[in-house]
Amino acid sequence: MAAHMKWKQELQVFCKANMAQVQRLTYELCAIPAPTGSEGRRAQFCLSYLRGHGASAYLDEAGNVVFPYACEGSGKVLVLAAHMDTVFPEGTPLGMREEGGRAFCPGIGDDTANLAVLLVLAAWFAQHAPRTRQGVVFVCNVCEEGLGNLKGTRALMRQWAARTGAFLSLDCTCEAVFHRAVGSKRYRVTAHTEGGHSFSAFGSTNAIEVLACLVQDIYALQVPQREGSTTTYNVGLMEGGTSVNAIAQRASCVCEFRSDDEACMAQMERSFEELFARARARCLSLEVELLGTRPAGKNVPAAAQAALAEVCVQAVQQAFGTRPRLASASTDCNIPLSMGIPSVCFGCLEGGGAHTREEWIKPASLGPGLEAAGLALCGLL
Template sequence: MVEDGRVVRIFENLVKIYSPSYKERFVAGYIKGYVEALGFLAYEDEAGKALGGDAGNVLVTIPGTADGPCILFAAHMDTVEPSGGIEPVIEDGVIKSKGDTILGADDKAGVAAMLELISVLEGKLLRHGPVHLAFTIAEEVGLEGAKHLDLSDVNVDYAYVLDSNGPVGTVVVGAPYQDSFEVEYTGRAAHAGVAPELGINAIVAASKAICCMNIGRIDEDTTSNVGTIEGGRAGNIVPAKVNLLAEARSIDPAKLEKQAHHMIECFKKGADETGAEVNIKRTRPYDGYLHSENDPVVKKVVDTMTKLGLTPRLIKSGGGSDTNVFNAKGISTVNLGMGAEDVHTDDEYVPVQELANMAQLLVELVKI
């Protein structure tokens, strides 16, 4: 069964491997070597080539030992920066980074739990249906690996992504749709001291748009943000070009459409009030999802958590994950808390017990 010490060793090995987005080659190699040493096949797809990365998604299938549901588990191999030279240390039952780096539990805690599951299933002592495991690339830069993952020939009954912060027991039943905006203002350059009246200030146009915009927490389902703004060449030149990136998110697609329309109108207003031109590119990086507590994928994991003595906590998230992509592909999926806290920061940590709890949860989910 689950060996706490083994899953901790797997996790420590994983976080020491440098694997930012598009550079997952060495962690993919570790996973493939681990899986193949246990006698299973690991298949790497062509997603890396399509995305300009050095590795593809890694897929593993564990044949069933009895008639039972087919379950898919997924976790991503890439991490955010700074992630070079991570040195994990354990203090008072908690794993954290010794230096000024992230820990990488997002999402190598999920990866470690999946490898521990494979270790348990290798003994063929459990009765279970088919198990598929997907280790994806480029999640942190727009869920790109999952988008390129072909699951058309996999008939999945339940799917679980192991990529939410919070204790094991957390079940993310809803996550937002997202619209992104690339906006370019074009004004007219002029000498700021000699003839400013001949110029059209693109920064002013962008500023007027932002000032009239509802930004931040719009309601319980909806958020918006202006994330970057770039423009201008010097303090004595009226700036002719400004580019900005913005987004809106909502679990409710109707609310998202309303917020997106509002933002577009503000972008246009900034141009109209200054005489600048504006070009607005709106894209949908991913769709959202929302499951009820009665959906089979939710009921199964809640019942299993309860059996293990864990406390199920159903939440909605403001962030996207591979879960969004799998649901959009028609695979009923929820995101599970993998035990980490303060992810994407130097203070990131994961309790040893949470790693063991996640691995045990996966074993119980597949067990007949």
């Protein structure tokens, strides 16, 4: 018992004293582009960093950097993950700017600074070899953002789900602890019609009109109303046609629905399918391509999930001095939550402007952030 408490005390002392290390590592990582699906350079950096600190880390089939610590045998493990990818495409300028106590760089908060916290903690475990009650799988994962469709976590769970007792994702800011998964389905819908000249073929079906009617039908939907849950929909892109004097033969849109309730997800899927069928009757053909699907939580033990969330809330509150709210989000936790595994996400920083080129963090918040992550590990191990 004394040895068990000793390593926790040592880790907390380390976390309080190493904000500068996290900051330096964050800035180094920010300079390495990592668009979703093209995280290879950043993955190699993370792999080299961990191995350089004595960790037996490896790249898995999806491109995740994985460091299993004290995971021998068949006992339950804790997974601690942070994603390497950012939403910004190849070629995005990644210059760092500091001003007014803030550091600005695309992707710095989502999720680069959280990734730096994970790497520093994993390196500490590799170097100090604490005797924990269970193993920890440290993961720098790929493809969390957008149409990455959580590829990295899906691959990770194929290997580790049976042994995972709890899953923690370091993502977003310290303002909230995300304990419910927002599921989603995303579609590209393409309508094909006869088209023709806008004057001589007037009256022919216009593919843009078909999709305009579909969009109107989507926005007329009444979302399911279930206490404690939220359901939404959106049409984010539309394109089609060839010129102002041509009746469009082809048009497409990208749409989605989201919910933090599995039953509401199923109801929205039925509603969308009905609207697609209605649109299909208006044109020559209608293609519906499923671009991505993220599951909501399912059959997660309520008591275990609440206990995990409370450990994280207490850790963030102790480190930052303010109690984070409980909220829903779409994160890497969606996959383990859909498997009934208790999972929670929280961030190790103060910041804003996520997914914009003016994204920023407060570098001074990285110290409390490292402390919060360390406290969460101490509370769970």
